[in-house]
Amino acid sequence: MSMADLVSAGAPELPEGWFYRVKRAYPYRLGFKLEIRQQHRIGSELMADAFVLEERHDDMTEAVVRACRCAHRKVQARAEAGAKLAALEMCLGDHDPKGGR
Incomplete structure (x- = not known):
């Protein structure tokens, strides 16, 4: 099954250089994950994972797509948390009530 097959079945599209792996x-x-x-020059890095809950589905493609959606939500949540932390970085330091004297 290709990435295009998963996306056409309802899995979220991933950024360039990212891919789904079922193992x-x-x-x-425990079943399947x-x-x-994310692909790198040498190897790849795990960004998120989810269990494939085959016992909840008659169609295994749908089980995999549901796991894709779950893992994708984890990636999105981490990205949102990272954006908040980056915004907080702008507030680091002393905040002088006299305007910086």
Whole structure:
């Protein structure tokens, strides 16, 4: 199954250089995990993951798409938290009531 197949089935599109990976969860009795990964020159980095809950779906494509959406929400939440922290960086330092004297 390609990224295009997942997106056409309802999975969120990912930025350039990012991809979905489905793999067995360890220990193997836990089932399967979906990962969102960012490709680097050497290897890739895990950005977020979610379990594929196959027991809740008759169609396994839908189970994978639901896991894609869950992992994507985690990526979005981290990005929003990062943006808030970056905005707080602007407030670092002393705030002199006399205007900087």
